[in-house]
Amino acid sequence: AQSVTQLGSHVSVSEGALVLLRCNYSSSVPPYLFWYVQYPNQGLQLLLKYTTGATLVKGINGFEAEFKKSETSFHLTKPSAHMSDAAEYFCAVSEGGSYIPTFGRGTSLIVHP
Amino acid sequence: NAGVTQTPKFRILKIGQSMTLQCTQDMNHNYMYWYRQDPGMGLKLIYYSVGAGITDKGEVPNGYNVSRSTTEDFPLRLELAAPSQTSVYFCASSYSRGLAVQETQYFGPGTRLLVL
Numbered sequence: 001a002q003s004v005t006q007l008g009s010h011v012s013v014s015e016g017a018l019v020l021l022r023c024n025y026s027s028s029v030p031p032y033l034f035w036y037v038q039y040p041n042q043g044l045q046l047l048l049k050y051t052t053g054a055t056l057v058k059g060i061n062g063f064e065a066e067f068k069k070s071e072t073s074f075h076l077t078k079p080s081a082h083m084s085d086a087a088e089y090f091c092a093v094s095e096g097g098s099y100i101p102t103f104g105r106g107t108s109l110i111v112h113p
Numbered sequence: 114n115a116g117v118t119q120t121p122k123f124r125i126l127k128i129g130q131s132m133t134l135q136c137t138q139d140m141n142h143n144y145m146y147w148y149r150q151d152p153g154m155g156l157k158l159i160y161y162s163v164g165a166g167i168t169d170k171g172e173v174p175n176g177y178n179v180s181r182s183t184t185e186d187f188p189l190r191l192e193l194a195a196p197s198q199t200s201v202y203f204c205a206s207s208y209s210r211g212l213a214v215q216e217t218q219y220f221g222p223g224t225r226l227l228v229l
Contacts, residue, residue, distance in 0.1 A: 009153060034217070043117070043203055043220035044156075090155065100171070101218065105155040 002027045002095045006104035014112050019063075019078040021107050023091030026072065033074040034092040034101065035065055044090060050074065061085070086111045114139050117221035119204050125227045126194040134189040134224050136204030144207045145187040146218065147171075147179065149200040156203070162187055163209075194228045201225050 007022040025031055032051050036044040048059025055067040061084075065076045074091060088108050094101040120135045138145065143164045148156040158171030162181040176198060178190040187206075191198060202225075205218040 036218075036220075041223075043222045044205075044218075045220065046217045049217060100158065100161065103156040105153060 002031065002093045002102045004091050004093050004102050004104040006089075006091050006107050008107055009105065010108045010110060012110040012112065013081045015083055016080050019076070019081045019085065019109065021076040021089050021091075021109065023065075023074045023076065023104060024072055025074060025091070025093040027093055027095050029095050032094040032101075033065075033067060034094070035059065035063070035074070035076050036090045036092065036103075038088040038090065038106075040087070047076070047089070081109075081111050083111050083113065085109060116140065117204055117206055117219050119202075119221035119224050121224060122222070123225045123227075125229060126191075127229060128194060128196065130194050131190070131192050132194070132226075134191075134202055134204075134226075136187045136189065136221060137185050138187075138204075138206040138219070139185065140206060140208070140219065141184060142206035142208045142219070143184070144209055145181065146205045146207075147177070147187070147189045148203045148205065149173065150203060150223075151200050159189065159202075191226075196228050199226060199228045 003026040005024045034049045035047040037047050038044045048057045050057045050067045058064045063078045088106045090106045091104040092101040117138045146161045147159040157173045160179040162168045201223050203223050204221040207218045
């Protein structure tokens with residue numbers, strides 16, 4: 001069975017600081033992994049995804065994530081936070097052959113000036 | 114393309130009333146989903162559909178019903194509204210090839226429902 005754990009319901013950073021949002025997954029088969037972002041009063045939109053191939057995945061708005069099989073992790077990073085990055089971030093996993101992704105509970109990113 | 118559209122954006126219901134949340138996508142996606150989002154709880158899958166005429170229950174289906182008569186539309190029906198159904202509802206769609214893992218989900222803007 002697949003599952004996702006996002007460590008930290010809230011992460012607070014200063015503008016210009018490194019952003020690190022943690023995601024660990026459980027999957028019995030090679031997973032597809034996703035990060036979605038939700039801005040206030042909007043639906044979710046895809047930031048980036050890992051399916052196969054290169055384990056370092058680059059997404060929109062300067063975000064990237066690295067698939068580490070040995071650590072069962074898919075942490076999201078951005079070198080320098082911007083005020084506009086303040087949002088809710090969701091990690092999701094989908095096992096091979098499964099069309100029903102499992103979402104984490106979300107991490108709220110707060111960016112201080 | 115408009116993507117995934119949902120109506121209404123906001124609705125207040127009295128306990129026991131019924132309503133239908135509308136969802137339409139224009140991307141010819143075969144998979145469609147309904148989620149509810151409650152604070153701190155992430156997304157919970159209510160129902161999903163793998164194609165016209167085929168629907169199945171998700172994690173929290175009680176109190177809801179769906180139908181999928183066309184590829185484009187996937188309405189969610191609440192028959193007897195209860196305060197526990199106060200939530201934000203999101204419709205999503207995706208395209209999957211055969212038994213392959215589903216690809217990116219595209220989400221609508223959501224419907225905020227308040228049951229009093």
